[in-house]
Amino acid sequence: MSQIQKLQELNEKIIRCKKCHRLASYIKKVAKEKVRRFSNEKYWGRPLSGFGDINARLLIIGLAPAAHGGNRTGRMFTGDSSGNWVARVLYEYGFATKPTSEKIGDGFSLINTYITASLRCAPPQNKPLKEEIDNCSSYLEEELSILNNVKVIVCLGKIGFDSCCKLLHIKGIKFSHGKSFTHKKWIIISTYHPSKQNTQTGRLTWKQWSGIFSKAKRILDKTK
């Protein structure tokens, strides 16, 4: 089976997954109730697969789809404020075709980059249970085994970072913004998550955020 077929098979498995009963019912409920500003839209309301370039050298690991972002649009980091930060910075450094990611079919695509997350279902208040993170970790593992060219892994927030460390058996390194280190064939970079909580409070500034991807780009350019 080719790598593309493996990835397609994995993604089909992910969108059918119902391992976490709490999350499976939560995302359905959100999709049914909606919020007023999106009341005319049909929500995706299912788990989300990762997306991007199968030959990606840059992998981004987020927390989970946003309840009214990815869970609505059907694509991670699409249609919410975190997605705006991700799309803009990726475009700035040549990792995306346009600086906005609003909905499927909008012409936004990733270049040399793949986006995934620790969880594929939006958790209530963005707070997953440990067992839910554990349930979803096998998907991340399978993805990484298919995405053979990944060199730099950017982890968004502590949950993304911890999932990455667990998966790669990295021990004794604590999350902090801007940390980077080499582990086997990968260079891991951690950043605060570009959630509203962080960007609107100034905990994560645009300069700090842009600096993370500037670093990733420099590393990838040097190791071509």
Ligand code: SF4
């Ligand atoms: S979070 Fe992951 S493991 Fe849990 S139901 Fe969603 S896709 Fe399945």
